[in-house]
Amino acid sequence: AYVSRSGASTMSGGVTTCPTEDDDLGKWVAEFVTHGSYMCDQRWTWRLIEGQLQRVKQLSDWGTPISRDADGKIRRFASRGMYEVRCMQYRPKGAMEALRREAIARGARIVDRMFVTNLITSDGELPTQGEVVGAFGFDSHSGKCLAVRAKQTIIATGAMSMKGTHGIDNVCCDGAAIGYRTGARMVDLEFSFGGTFSLLMREFNF
Numbered sequence: 684a685y686v687s688r689s690g691a692s693t694m695s696g697g698v699t700t701c702p703t704e705d706d707d708l709g710k711w712v713a714e715f716v717t718h719g720s721y722m723c724d725q726r727w728t729w730r731l732i733e734g735q736l737q738r739v740k741q742l743s744d745w746g747t748p749i750s751r752d753a754d755g756k757i758r759r760f761a762s763r764g765m766y767e768v769r770c771m772q773y774r775p776k777g778a779m780e781a782l783r784r785e786a787i788a789r790g791a792r793i794v795d796r797m798f799v800t801n802l803i804t805s806d807g808e809l810p811t812q813g814e815v816v817g818a819f820g821f822d823s824h825s826g827k828c829l830a831v832r833a834k835q836t837i838i839a840t841g842a843m844s845m846k847g848t849h850g851i852d853n854v855c856c857d858g859a860a861i862g863y864r865t866g867a868r869m870v871d872l873e874f875s876f877g878g879t880f881s882l883l884m885r886e887f888n889f
Contacts, residue, residue: 684823685795687783690841693776700735701759701771708732710767718764739771745781748774794831796823799857802836802865810866838862843872 687693702708712728739757743749750758750772759769787793799820805813817832840858863869 686793687779688776690779693779695775697775697778698770698772699739700732700762701739701757701769702732702736704736706769707767714765714768742773742778742781745785746777747781748777794829797821797829798823799861802861803830803832804865809864815865838867 684690700711702711708729711732712725715728715732716723716725743757752758757771759771762768762770783793797820799818801809801819802815803817803819804811805816815836817830818836819828819830821828838858838861843856843859859869
């Protein structure tokens with residue numbers, strides 16, 4: 684659809700981790716690692732938390748509406764099930780609009796309402812023995828076909844199901860299927876369940 688006005692990020696979420704320079708990030712990483720039963724990559728966990736310091740600053744600098752206290756400081760609160768980790772709340776629609784503005788300002792070309800159906804490969808084969816060199820799709824309004832050439836192609840199409848268990852008609856694994864047809868290796872799908880409602884939804888898990 685229209686980038687920054689579509690997808691779950693425009694109407695849900697709005698909560699993210701909010702570390703500050705005064706926090707002991709070692710304690711944060713320890714909580715994620717131990718609560719995840721040591722299954723997460725600890726090196727990447729460190730990188731994510733350290734990088735989040737800059738991400739929070741960027742969101743603020745880009746004008747994203749963030750919940751603040753009477754003194755203008757970001758209001759932080761305890762994360763679910765954590766002791767040290769703190770989160771902040773922001774308006775997701777405002778964040779998406781800010782990201783679009785920043786992407787355009789940095790020279791990105793955004794193609795709205797393009798429905799991607801396949802990746803383009805260097806040898807024209809699926810699965811390919813060569814490389815991915817772009818994506819192919821069509822305009823969802825006019826039906827006009829469009830091929831995009833690219834040195835790097837990233838599939839970021841969101842979840843495969845609702846909370847990991849419920850298949851719904853607007854979350855149907857299109858992106859994963861496109862990658863799989865092209866020859867991508869599927870990894871860690873057994874960990875794809877969203878745990879937010881795991882207790883409430885246990886009757887649906889098999």
